[in-house]
Amino acid sequence: MTLAKPQLTEGEISSDPGPKRTAIVGAATRVFLDKGYGAASMDAIADEAGVSKQTVYSHFGSKEALFEAIIEDKCNELLSRVSMQAPSLKSADAHDPERIFKNMGESFLLTVLAAPSMALFRVVIAESGRFPELAEAFYRAGPAVALDNLASLLEDLHQAGTLSVPDPSSSAKLFYAMLRGDLYIRRLLDLAAEPTPAERNAVVNEAVAAFLTAHAP
Amino acid sequence: MTLAKPQLTEGEISSDPGPKRTAIVGAATRVFLDKGYGAASMDAIADEAGVSKQTVYSHFGSKEALFEAIIEDKCNELLSRVSMQAPSLKSADAHDPERIFKNMGESFLLTVLAAPSMALFRVVIAESGRFPELAEAFYRAGPAVALDNLASLLEDLHQAGTLSVPDPSSSAKLFYAMLRGDLYIRRLLDLAAEPTPAERNAVVNEAVAAFLTAHAP
DNA sequence: GTCTATAAAAGGATAGAC
DNA sequence: GTCTATCCTTTTATAGAC
DSSP states (O other): OOOOSSOOOTTOOTTOOOHHHHHHHHHHHHHHHHHOTTTOOHHHHHHHHTSOHHHHHHHSSSHHHHHHHHHHHHHHHHHHHHHHTOOOOOGGGTTOHHHHHHHHHHHHHHHHTSHHHHHHHHHHHHTTTTOHHHHHHHHHHTHHHHHHHHHHHHHHHHHHTSSOOSOHHHHHHHHHHHHHHHHHHHHHTTOSOOOOHHHHHHHHHHHHHHHHHHTOO | OOOOSSOOOTTOOTTOOOHHHHHHHHHHHHHHHHHOTTTOOHHHHHHHHTSOHHHHHHHSSSHHHHHHHHHHHHHHHHHHHHHHTOOOOOGGGTTOHHHHHHHHHHHHHHHHTSHHHHHHHHHHHHTTTTOHHHHHHHHHHTHHHHHHHHHHHHHHHHHTTSSOOSOHHHHHHHHHHHHHHHHHHHHHTTOSOOOOHHHHHHHHHHHHHHHHHHTOO
16 A cells, blocks of 8 residues: 655656755754764754754764765765856957966856855865765766866867967866966865955956966967 | 972973873874764773873863864974975076976975875865864965965066056955866865875976966966 | 863764654 | 664763872
C-alpha cells in the first residue's frame, strides 16, 4: 500500500531530497564554513538543523562523509557560477578587448572575493592535508575552469590579431593573478571586507591596462 | 642566597630560554604547522617534545597561549627573512631594472613558496576567525614589509626616470601578485610541490617582462 | 620545575523505542 | 526515518608528590 511515495508538491522534480535532509545540508554548510572542520561539532550541526544527531548520522554516515558531501556540493555550485561567466567573443567586440576584459575582471572579483567563496576557500585550504581530493575538486571546479575559458578566448584574440598571446595558458594565469592582487591575500586573512565597487574598479582598470599593454600586437 | 641565577654557559646572552622550553617550542611548531590548531593535541606536543604535559602548561598557560606564542615567533622569523631581502638600488643598476626585478622575484618565490612559509600561511588563514590578531601580525611581518620596500624602490626608479610609476604602492602590489600567479593557489591547496628552478625562472621572466612593459617610461 | 595520575568535559558514534 | 538516551574515546586542564 502507501501508493504516493515521495508526494510531489507543485511541479517539483522528484529530486527533492526531503525537508530534513535539506535542513541538515544547510546547517552543515553554515557550521562547517563558519567554524572549520575541526571546530564544527555534529551536535552543533544537528541543533542548527533542528534535528536529532542520529538523524544526521542516518543520512550521512560520519562527520567526514558529511563534510565531503557539503564541500563537493559547494564546489558544484562554484562550478556553475564560473561556467556561466565564460567570456564570449562576439565579433562586435573583437576589436575592443578592453571591454571584454573589464567585464570579465569585474565579474571575477565579484564572485571570488564574495564572502561565501572566501569561506569555502579557507576551509578547503585548512583541510587540504586531510582531504586532498577536496582541494583538487575545488581547483578543478573553480580556477581550472576559469583558466581554460580565458585561455581559449586569448587564443581566439591571438588568431584574430587583436592581441599578441604566444602562450595563452600562461597569460591567462597572469591575468587572474593580477586581478587577485593584494586584496585576495587580505581577504583570505579576513583583514579586508568585500571591496566597494570603486575599489573593484580601480583594481580591474589597473590590471586590464597592464595586461593589454603587455600583450599589444 | 642563590647568587648565580640563570647560569650563563659559553658566552650565550642571558636570553637562553632553557632546553625544555626550547624543546617545547620546537615540538609545538612542528605539530601546529603540520596538523593545524584543532587537530593538534597538547599530548602530541608534549610527546614530541619529550616532556610531560604539565611542563607544557607550566611554561605556557593554555593551548591558545602556546599557539599564539608559536605563530608570533614564526612571524618574527618571517619578518627578518623578508627584511633582509630589501632591494637596494645601487647606482650601477639604476639603468638595468630587469636585473633588480629578476633577483627580487627569484628570492621572493624562493621564500614564499617554500614549505615552511606555506604551512604557516595555511594555519594562519585557517584560524583567522579565532585569532584575528595573528592574521594581522602575519600580514604586517610579511606582505606589508615586502610591499613597503618595493614601493620605495619603485619611487626611486620613477624619480630617476628609469620607469614610469605614478602609483608606487599599487604597482608594488601588482608586481607581487604577478609573481604569485597560479602557482601560489596550487601551493596553498597543496596540489603542487615546490617549483623547480626552471619553473621559478619561467614565472619570474614572464612577470618581470610584463611589469617592465607596463611601466616603460 | 618536572613528573605521574586524575579530574572534567566535549565530541563522535551507536542502541533501542516508536 | 526519527528521536532519546547512552557509550566510549579523546582532550584540555589541574592536583599533588618529588
